[in-house]
Amino acid sequence: GAGVSQSPSNKVTEKGKDVELRCDPISGHTALYWYRQSLGQGLEFLIYFQGNSAPDKSGLPSDRFSAERTGGSVSTLTIQRTQQEDSAVYLCASTGGGANTGELFFGEGSRLTVL
Amino acid sequence: GQQLNQSPQSMFIQEGEDVSMNCTSSSIFNTWLWYKQDPGEGPVLLIALYKAGELTSNGRLTAQFGITRKDSFLNISASIPSDVGIYFCAGYNFNKFYFGSGTKLNVKP
Numbered sequence: 031g032a033g034v035s036q037s038p039s040n041k042v043t044e045k046g047k048d049v050e051l052r053c054d055p056i057s058g059h060t061a062l063y064w065y066r067q068s069l070g071q072g073l074e075f076l077i078y079f080q081g082n083s084a085p086d087k088s089g090l091p092s093d094r095f096s097a098e099r100t101g102g103s104v105s106t107l108t109i110q111r112t113q114q115e116d117s118a119v120y121l122c123a124s125t126g127g128g129a130n131t132g133e134l135f136f137g138e139g140s141r142l143t144v145l
Numbered sequence: 146g147q148q149l150n151q152s153p154q155s156m157f158i159q160e161g162e163d164v165s166m167n168c169t170s171s172s173i174f175n176t177w178l179w180y181k182q183d184p185g186e187g188p189v190l191l192i193a194l195y196k197a198g199e200l201t202s203n204g205r206l207t208a209q210f211g212i213t214r215k216d217s218f219l220n221i222s223a224s225i226p227s228d229v230g231i232y233f234c235a236g237y238n239f240n241k242f243y244f245g246s247g248t249k250l251n252v253k254p
Contacts, residue, residue: 034187061240073188073233073244086241121187132176132195132237136187 032056034137036122042143043112051107051140055124062105063134064097065121073121079105112144151234151245159253164221166232166248173214174236174243179206182231182247191232192219224252 035054043049055062064076075089079099090096094112099105109116119139125132151168158164168177176195180188192203194210194217201208207220217236221228229252234245 063242072246075242078240080240123187132178133190133193134178134235134237134242135190136180138187141185 034122034124034135036120036137036140038140039138040141040143042145044145045114046111048108048110049112049142051109051120051122051142053105053107053122053124053137055103055105055122056126056135057103059124059126059135060102061125062099063123063125064105064107065123066091067119067121067139069118076107076120109142112142114144117142117144149234149236149243149245151248153248154246155249155251157251157253158224160224160226162224164224164228164250165218166234167216167218168234168236168245169216170236170243171215172236172238174238175214176237177208177210177217178235178237178242179208179217179219180233180235182233184230188233221250224250226252226254228252 037052062079065073077087077097081102082099094110097107119141121136121139123134123136125134149168149170178193179191181191182188192201192208197214198212199210205222231247231249233247236243
């Protein structure tokens, strides 16, 4: 697609439930990043994919968080047994290789609210 | 890890005024980026800088990649109400992006 697409745009869930957030990067972009942004805060790095591999998952807050990427394209971020502190906007971004490697393009985000 | 210090944290200015914000780091970067984020949306890339000393403009926006590669600034000239938002700097090295904490810009008509 023309831009990074994320779904759902909003998700309200009950504490303890699992959620899946989806990211469809810009076509042809090899690298994909997930960030978390709490209300009024900056961007917290979660995980980075190069192709289908995740060379850096150091930002995942706990083992309740996992992510995968298939076909070098779509990525899913899964949060198991959600807690109220998981409430935030989850942003996905992608970048292509070569001369544009340093340009990161973001989706609109998925706003997660855990009740 | 590599930390970016972005200042000011917030600004209140009058429409028509010029604005300047900057980012500094203790580490050098290969690329500096500036983003704007409107409420409820993802950050949008404004300017990308690739070379030390580079000065790049995008309309009323001008950004510079510091000579030491450890800093960058963003200027907005003749501000207008739609400039309101949060501006983030980012440094890029070796497949990793580091973000500043943001500058919240308020413009009074």
